[in-house]
Amino acid sequence: MTLYYTLVFMLLVAEMTIFMLLIVPLPFTIRRRMFTFISENPVIAKLQYGLKITFIFILILFIDSVNRVYRVQVELAAATDNGKGSGTAAIMGHERLEVQARKFYSQRNMYLCGFTLFLSLILNRTYIMILEVLRLEEKIKQYEGTDKNTKQAEKLAMAGEPGEISRLKKELAKKDQDLENLKKQASGLHREYDSLTEKYAQTQEDGTPKKMK
Template sequence: MTLYYSLVFLLLMAEMALFMVLILPLPFTIKRKLFTFISENPIVAKLQYGLKITFIFILILFIDSVNRVYRVQVELSQAAEGSNAGQIMGHERLEVQARKFYSQRNMYLCGFTLFLSLILNRTYIMILDVLRLEERVKKYEGTTDKNSKDSAKLAEAGGAGEIARLKREISKRDQDIETLKKQASGLHKEYNDLTDRISQQDSTVKKDR
């Protein structure tokens, strides 16, 4: 096995171990602290970004291995249908079968690694939703503990889209407030000008009298 496929195999083992950790029946408090740490730690965020790039390369390896399996299969079919089909039973056939085996192994290795990454991502999101719902139930029951701050951060990690929408609404409201301030400033200036004009007119009337 080449070096990069060995690294893919190690990544597959790490994904399996992480999946086992995610599905362990841990207590609610420990699980909440664990997922809060995962969602907030900057090192974990950088690691997730690096893994996304790694999975792109694994996808390229998967496509290449599928292509190799297809080419070996075509080569076997052409050799079996050729005029010298009886001569392919020797060393050449063993070589082609070995190439087919290695190509299929690499295809399954990369495919299962990519598939398990999708399962891990979905499992992580589902556990975040479950923790958020459990915290909401505890809050309704009046049994929320001192770690409500961690649960709030966990809810923010699971609802990034909602936070972005609220930020856009806040920005829009801020723009409306700035517009109202400008209008109020203009009205105040006009009021002062009008007050000055009335004062001048009153002073002129008094002088005429």
């Protein structure tokens, strides 16, 4: 195996290891810290950029290996047809073994590059899905009040009870009391208005105003 295909194989093994680490069940806090570190670390960002360039070269190697497999297949088929037409085997001994070896190496390189590219797509999609799941879990914890930041905010609110929050509650209670007083005054005025309306109606019916007490 040549040097660049050896590097491709090492990259494939690294991808398999990373994939196993991604699917290992971990506590929510540890998983969130790990993915936060991966997302915000500038060194890992540069490494990801370098891997994108590397995958472009692997794609070129994959296309070349597919081309080699096709050419070996065509060569082997042509040699087999020539052997049948002449009545003798056109490829014998070490020549046939050489063609079979070239076919095997070409197919091996094609599978190696193909699986490396395919696993890179799976890793990228898995990483995005895990980030989305972590974001949704964090939102759920905030809504349920089980998140650490939410608990801290509640503690701060409780600690500030005698201060600003207490003053606001007193103002709210005062407004409620004023509103209740206004309702009572409005009710009294409404009853007085009804009483005056009835007395006025009686004076109109009798034709003479009555002495009002």
